[in-house]
Amino acid sequence: MSLTTSSRVSIFILFLAFVFPLSWTVEESSLEKILRNHGLPAGLFPRSVKSFKFDHQMGHLEVHLDRPCLAQYETRVFFDTIVKANLSFRQLQVFEGMSREELFLWLPVKDIFVVDPSSGVILIDIGFALKFLAFSRFDEPPICRSHLGLSFRMGGSKGTALEDQR
Template identity: 55%
Template sequence: MAAFFYYTIYLILLCLPQSLSLSSTIHDLLRSKGLPAGLVPREVKSYSLSESGLLEVFLDGPCLTKFENRVLYESVVKANLSYGSLIGVQGLTQEELFVWLPVKDIIVDDPKSGLILFDIGLAHKQLSLSLFEDPPTCNPQSTELPRHHVRKEKGFEALR
């Protein structure tokens, strides 16, 4: 009887960390990794984090929000998550001077500086961390698509 009791306790303790991790949100995960919670919108449906650090964030569909400029989240946003950084970001674009550019990396080198770095390929853009304190509301993408998405989906026909 005592062996059964200890075996039951052992199984409960094994399952406990998994059940706790299921209740944490993507926003909690980002904070625990030294990143602001507002890097992803409130409307996150689910997320997964592999042992290798690949983070996948799932939304109901593409959506737009605004920090300093407009930002487009695809249905799935992927990146390699490590402390203070999201490297190799896919599924996130930012509008700069009427051009939509993919965000490649997001880095917080020194939280005390109050700055976050966005690598948008052509340049590195530093923004205030305060812009990303709270998860933004993300509006479903309208029927007007950013130009590069139209071309990507329809090929050369979009140029006509």
């Protein structure tokens, strides 16, 4: 029995799909486990994460939350519905979707990294300054809540208003 050209192509495509699976898939393991495996604390993202995509080869991380919300670490941190970042060992380079309150201003978080894990310190780059926080503040994912009447501008986009979502 001879295989036709289209049958051979189909078998070859199936073979490639098993050998080289698509990298943009939701991982079976949790986001917290992926963060820990990359030398970062598990609680960088709030509990309200709905889903995420992680491309192991490129390091692209996309986290989807139920809704925009605020979490409390040392100060308040705003998470948009989608947070996009690059994840590498001991570093999360944020592209969009995360801001930190600093002196009544909302500044985009640019990087989160751990220089020396034995120091117990995590560094957050907000552009003009580095904030040093205890690694232990990020052990568990925080509860993320909205805040009645809070509105602000982020990264030149339209103002984002959060409403009370009890």
